[in-house]
Amino acid sequence: MGSTTSSSLPADFEWGFATAAYQIEGAAEVGGRGKSIWDTFCHLEPSRTKGANGDIACDHYHRYEEDFGLLSQYGAKSYRFSLSWSRIIPQGGRNDAISEDGISFYNRLIDSLLARGITPWVTLYHWDLPQGLHDRYGGWLDVEESQKDFERYARLCFERFGDRVKNWITLNEPWIVSIFGYATGINAPGRSSINKMSIEGNTATEPWIVGKSLILSHARAVAAYNKDFRSSQGGKIGISLNGDYYEPWDSSDERDRAAAERRMEFHIGWFANPIFLAKDYPADMYDQLGERLPKFSESEFALLREAEVDFYGMNYYTSQYARHRTQSPSVHDFVGNVDELEENKEGLSIGEESGVHWLRSSPDSFRKHLARIYHRYRKPIYITENGCPCPGEDKMTRDESVNDTYRIRYFEDHINAISQAITQDSAIISGYFAWSLLDNLEWSDGYGVRFGVTYTDYDTLERTPKRSALALKSMFEGRMNGRM
Ligand code: PNW
Numbered sequence: 001m002g003s004t005t006s007s008s009l010p011a012d013f014e015w016g017f018a019t020a021a022y023q024i025e026g027a028a029e030v031g032g033r034g035k036s037i038w039d040t041f042c043h044l045e046p047s048r049t050k051g052a053n054g055d056i057a058c059d060h061y062h063r064y065e066e067d068f069g070l071l072s073q074y075g076a077k078s079y080r081f082s083l084s085w086s087r088i089i090p091q092g093g094r095n096d097a098i099s100e101d102g103i104s105f106y107n108r109l110i111d112s113l114l115a116r117g118i119t120p121w122v123t124l125y126h127w128d129l130p131q132g133l134h135d136r137y138g139g140w141l142d143v144e145e146s147q148k149d150f151e152r153y154a155r156l157c158f159e160r161f162g163d164r165v166k167n168w169i170t171l172n173e174p175w176i177v178s179i180f181g182y183a184t185g186i187n188a189p190g191r192s193s194i195n196k197m198s199i200e201g202n203t204a205t206e207p208w209i210v211g212k213s214l215i216l217s218h219a220r221a222v223a224a225y226n227k228d229f230r231s232s233q234g235g236k237i238g239i240s241l242n243g244d245y246y247e248p249w250d251s252s253d254e255r256d257r258a259a260a261e262r263r264m265e266f267h268i269g270w271f272a273n274p275i276f277l278a279k280d281y282p283a284d285m286y287d288q289l290g291e292r293l294p295k296f297s298e299s300e301f302a303l304l305r306e307a308e309v310d311f312y313g314m315n316y317y318t319s320q321y322a323r324h325r326t327q328s329p330s331v332h333d334f335v336g337n338v339d340e341l342e343e344n345k346e347g348l349s350i351g352e353e354s355g356v357h358w359l360r361s362s363p364d365s366f367r368k369h370l371a372r373i374y375h376r377y378r379k380p381i382y383i384t385e386n387g388c389p390c391p392g393e394d395k396m397t398r399d400e401s402v403n404d405t406y407r408i409r410y411f412e413d414h415i416n417a418i419s420q421a422i423t424q425d426s427a428i429i430s431g432y433f434a435w436s437l438l439d440n441l442e443w444s445d446g447y448g449v450r451f452g453v454t455y456t457d458y459d460t461l462e463r464t465p466k467r468s469a470l471a472l473k474s475m476f477e478g479r480m481n482g483r484m
Pocket of ligand 1: 176442
């Protein structure tokens with residue numbers, strides 16, 4: 001990768017850093033904030049998050065000015081963050097009270113960013129469902145109730161913040177919400193019938209119901225924006241989907257090529273077909289899941305058609321190889337009956353190992369992924385997350401961690417892949433957010449796995465920029481220098 005002639009980016013390319021509320025804010029009980037399912041999950045005994053919780057996290061709630069000072073220092077044009085639903089509506093529901101304290105906290109964040117010339121990108125939902133809704137009707141397990149409550153929450157955010165916020169992301173990674181929350185149970189609310197730590201759940205059915213709730217909740221929020229806010233506020237709205245790229249384990253075997261495609265349909269097509277194409281779930285999913293996949297009614301398809309988005313938010317970290325299986329899938333399978341491997345038939349690794357077991361650096365596959373997604377779903381792509389922990393970073397001292405050459409190379413290689421997808425594959429890619437502005441609560445991995453471009457000392461909460469923070473600025477400025 002990396003020939004200089006092909007590494008330019010459009011002059012108006014947006015770039016910056018991303019975070020999520022529960023991972024950084026802390027101040028869990030300040031201003032009447034209600035609990036979310038992550039507050040509950042992080043306080044279960046025995047711990048399912050390596051003893052970690054977000055009670056304090058990075059204490060961003062009290063230190064946001066300092067953190068935005070870092071954004072300014074790093075040269076960021078944009079910043080992606082999420083709103084804590086239960087800080088704004090503590091019990092979460094459409095007839096529940098609004099917290100003006102919560103609203104004014106986010107007003108302060110938005111105003112501070114704008115005063116610094118940084119464009120806010122706001123995610124409405126990054127996994128922290130109000131516990132009140134989970135208790136009231138099972139949260140995302142209730143398709144009818146959850147979409148009505150999400151629409152009301154979204155409308156409130158458009159009303160209160162939409163005069164200044166022009167870039168909205170409805171949901172972050174509905175695949176992770178459904179599968180990690182309701183199939184494997186490793187994320188909140190931790191439901192599963194295959195995880196020994198879970199006391200409730202049904203892996204065979206619940207993730208598919210939750211997926212439908214998320215799709216329709218997203219659609220209701222977008223339809224509301226299109227109908228009642230777009231013309232007066234003039235913003236953009238989309239969703240952030242995760243999903244790895246899959247290469248066939250044996251590229252000469254037609255069944256492995258089909259397995260790789262099928263795996264991506266289970267990861268991305270599940271959400272992208274209804275959301276970007278107003279189409280039914282992929283046929284591969286119906287073939288395997290049958291009646292367990294909850295259908296869309298005619299009126300739901302009509303809603304999907306009204307919910308046209310402006311962009312595809314892509315969270316991309318890694319790629320894998322897919323190998324077909326010859327036995328039939330169990331009812332607990334959610335990957336499309338494939339083996340997922342880090343090496344292909346020839347023993348070639350998909351990429352260099354990072355500091356977390358599930359992530360290897362695969363920029364060439366990223367380029368294929370960008371081209372595939374753009375040409376299938378036909379919306380401008382914003383990379384809403386991309387990043388990594390360096391090998392061994394969980395055990396490093398601060399002085400070792402800030403010298404993050406692996407991360408710099410990872411960013412460089414992935415940004416080159418973006419410019420190649422633009423210049424050589426005709427993909428429209430309009431922005432990039434590095435994950436993450438600072439080391440933070442890495443969900444069930446706790447505080448050990450560090451994705452930040454800023455080192456967080458969790459004893460003192462002191463922040464120290466890593467070398468990658470400033471390296472990104474020169475990567476973007478060099479590439480946007482009118483060379484395209
Ligand atoms: C994303 N995987 O989650 C989330 O949006 C972030 O909040 C998170 O901190 C970041 O990626 C880094 O993990 C993912 O196992 C978690 O493939 C796990 C996976 C993918 C994305």
